[in-house]
Amino acid sequence: MTTTSSQRPGFSLGRSFIGRRPGPAAQLWLTLGGALALGLVVVGGSRLIAQVEGDRGIAPLANTDDIQVTGIEVDVTGKSGEEARHEGWKIAQKKAWEKLGGPEMGIEQIDAMVSAVVIENEQIGPRRYKARLGVIFDKAKASQFVGRTAGGVGSRSAPLLVIPVLYSGGVRQVFEVQSPWQRAWANFQAAASPIDYVRPVGAGGESLILTAGQAGRRSRIWWRTVLNQFDAADVLVPVARLERQWPGGPVRGTFTARYGPDNTFLESFTLTADNDEKLPAMLEQAIIKIDGIYRRALMEGRLTPDPTILSGQAAFDSALEALRQKLMPLGPAVSPSGPTNEGPSVPTTTPPPSASDAPSVATVNVQFASPDAAAIDSALAAVRGAPGVQGAATTSLAIGGTSVMRVTVAGGIDALAAALRSQGWQVSSGGGVLRISR
Numbered sequence: 001m002t003t004t005s006s007q008r009p010g011f012s013l014g015r016s017f018i019g020r021r022p023g024p025a026a027q028l029w030l031t032l033g034g035a036l037a038l039g040l041v042v043v044g045g046s047r048l049i050a051q052v053e054g055d056r057g058i059a060p061l062a063n064t065d066d067i068q069v070t071g072i073e074v075d076v077t078g079k080s081g082e083e084a085r086h087e088g089w090k091i092a093q094k095k096a097w098e099k100l101g102g103p104e105m106g107i108e109q110i111d112a113m114v115s116a117v118v119i120e121n122e123q124i125g126p127r128r129y130k131a132r133l134g135v136i137f138d139k140a141k142a143s144q145f146v147g148r149t150a151g152g153v154g155s156r157s158a159p160l161l162v163i164p165v166l167y168s169g170g171v172r173q174v175f176e177v178q179s180p181w182q183r184a185w186a187n188f189q190a191a192a193s194p195i196d197y198v199r200p201v202g203a204g205g206e207s208l209i210l211t212a213g214q215a216g217r218r219s220r221i222w223w224r225t226v227l228n229q230f231d232a233a234d235v236l237v238p239v240a241r242l243e244r245q246w247p248g249g250p251v252r253g254t255f256t257a258r259y260g261p262d263n264t265f266l267e268s269f270t271l272t273a274d275n276d277e278k279l280p281a282m283l284e285q286a287i288i289k290i291d292g293i294y295r296r297a298l299m300e301g302r303l304t305p306d307p308t309i310l311s312g313q314a315a316f317d318s319a320l321e322a323l324r325q326k327l328m329p330l331g332p333a334v335s336p337s338g339p340t341n342e343g344p345s346v347p348t349t350t351p352p353p354s355a356s357d358a359p360s361v362a363t364v365n366v367q368f369a370s371p372d373a374a375a376i377d378s379a380l381a382a383v384r385g386a387p388g389v390q391g392a393a394t395t396s397l398a399i400g401g402t403s404v405m406r407v408t409v410a411g412g413i414d415a416l417a418a419a420l421r422s423q424g425w426q427v428s429s430g431g432g433v434l435r436i437s438r
Contacts, residue, residue, distance in 0.1 A: 056178055057203025058186040067142055068189045069096035070120065070134040071284070077128050084129035089117050096135035099288075100146045113141040139191065156401040157298050158305050158367065160259075161198045161232035165212050167241040172212040175202030181240045184283035188291075195294050195303075196401045198232045215263050220308050223261045233305035233396040233404055237263060238290050240283070251279050255286045257293040260306050267293045301430050305396065305404055307365050361390065362412040366434045370403040379436065383407055386419035 072092040078084035090107050097110045115138045122131035137146075166173055166181040173179060182202060190197045200206045209226060215237045217223065227233065237258040244251050251273045257266040269289060273282035297303045368379040376397065383392045388410040396404040409416045417427045417434060425436045 056175055056207055057201045058178055058183050059201050060186040060188075060199040067100065067137040067139050067146065067191050068118075068134060069099050069137075070118070070187075070189065072096055072099075072133045072135060073131075074133060075128075075130045079127065081124045081126055081129060084127060085122075085124060085131075088129040088131060089133070092117065092131075092133040093135050096137075100137070100142075102142070102146045113137050156194045156369075156398075157196050157294075157303050158233035158396055158402050158404055159196045159198050159231060159398050160303070161200070161227060161230050161235045163210055163215055163235060163237050165215060165237060165239045167239070174210055174212050174214075175200070175207040176211075180279060180283055184280065184287055185238070187284075188287050190291075193291050193295065194298060195236075195291065196398055197236070198230050200230060215258070218261065220261060224309050227309065231396070234260060234303070234309065236294065238287070240286065242279075248275060250274055251276060251282070253282060253286060255290060257290045257297075259294070259297070259303060261309060262306075266297055266302075304367065304430070304433050304435075305365065307432050360412060361408060361410050364407045364409060364413045364416055364434060365395075365432070366392075366405045366407055366416075366436060367402050368405070368436050369401075370398060371400055373399070376403060379403075380405065382420065382423055382425065383416075386416060386423070388415050388419065 072095050074088040074091050074095075076084045076088040076091060078087055090111070093110050093114050094107055097105065102110075114135060116136040118134035118136065120132040120134055122129070122133075162185060163174060164179075164181050164185045166179045168179070175182060185199055188197075188199075190199075200210060202210070209229070214226070215235075223235070227235065239256040239258060241254040241256075242251055243254075253271050253273070254268065255271065256268040258264060259266060269286075271282050271286055273279045294303065366379075366383060368375075370376045370379070376394065376399075380392060380394070383389060383405065386409070390408045390410065392405055392407045394403055394405045407416060413429060413432065413434060417429060420427050420434075420436055425438065428435045
């Protein structure tokens with residue numbers, strides 16, 4: 001008698017231990033379900049990555065010790081191509097000097113300050129020279145005429161974070177995409193300016209932190225966190241609003257210079273480009289005008305770091321000290337002076353001074369020029385050695401610029417100013433901030 005087995009060949013387990021094989025329809029649903037789950041995982045991960053990836057981020061030009069001016073157009077004719085070229089370079093140097101806002105000088109004086117001429121594009125003919133050139137000036141020679149005069153001799157701002165906001169096509173953006181406004185700021189040669197611009201690249205997580213909505217925030221704690229990431233003391237918000245009259249037609253730009261955590265308005269102006277091809281040149285011109293606005297604000301003392309950004313911890317410490325003074329237990333009772341009939345005489349003691357008699361303790365922000373590390377050490381030593389100073393620490397360091405220290409002093413800002421003047425420092429104050437120099 002022949003019997004048949006219901007088990008698959010090669011298996012010896014009983015049916016109770018082997019699951020039933022799914023049919024074709026069930027296999028199809030399982031395959032589709034697995035593909036859908038895998039797709040959700042892949043898409044979900046890509047959507048998270050896409051928040052910081054994409055075509056964004058433009059590295060700013062590095063600020064060197066030299067002053068560079070780019071994009072100078074020349075078109076010159078002469079007896080020969082070499083003579084036309086030589087004359088074209090002289091014209092480019094003169095144009096670059098005028099673009100920097102330097103005083104009127106002869107071409108020999110300007111040529112003595114030029115360290116190099118950069119050829120961006122040139123065409124040389126038998127008697128004609130047409131080119132786009134860049135001119136690099138030696139900062140040691142040229143800085144006495146440009147860069148310092150607009151902001152006061154030797155003055156330079158604290159590090160200021162730049163958030164370039166662009167309104168275009170009904171969309172407000174900063175670093176979400178590579179915008180022409182960000183590119184113009186990245187290409188801006190800021191070495192000639194007394195403003196210490198801190199220009200973010202805009203790639204990666206910077207595009208999530210520095211958004212158009214950041215300029216409208218008022219929280220000093222949030223601003224302090226953001227500025228600390230970029231080693232900046234305050235913020236500048238240059239705003240560009242572009243309006244196209246028709247496709248391929250003129251582009252009207254409204255530009256506004258703002259600054260500070262309260263988004264304070266400085267000035268506004270308008271420019272017009274004939275078409276999109278001339279838009280980069282218009283944006284370059286706008287940045288030069290905005291830089292002039294910030295220079296004037298620096299000269300007027302309006303670009304000093306907002307003390308409320310840096311004084312959050314100091315305000316907390318002051319409140320804690322006031323609470324401690326209120327909760328301190330009173331000293332032991334003092335017996336009246338003079339002998340009494342109830343016992344031996346007790347020597348009289350002077351009651352300790354009350355908290356109201358002690359000089360008030362204040363926190364003062366002090367700005368000082370810091371061309372090198374020795375200047376920083378000298379300023380810190382002088383401030384820490386002033387009478388009444390309980391502590392001094394730098395909150396913003398800018399080698400070659402202006403640094404900021406936070407000082408805790410008994411007697412307030414006037415006492416600190418008087419103490420520093422007695423040491424030979426030149427002291428000026430405004431808005432609760434001291435500025436000291438030798």
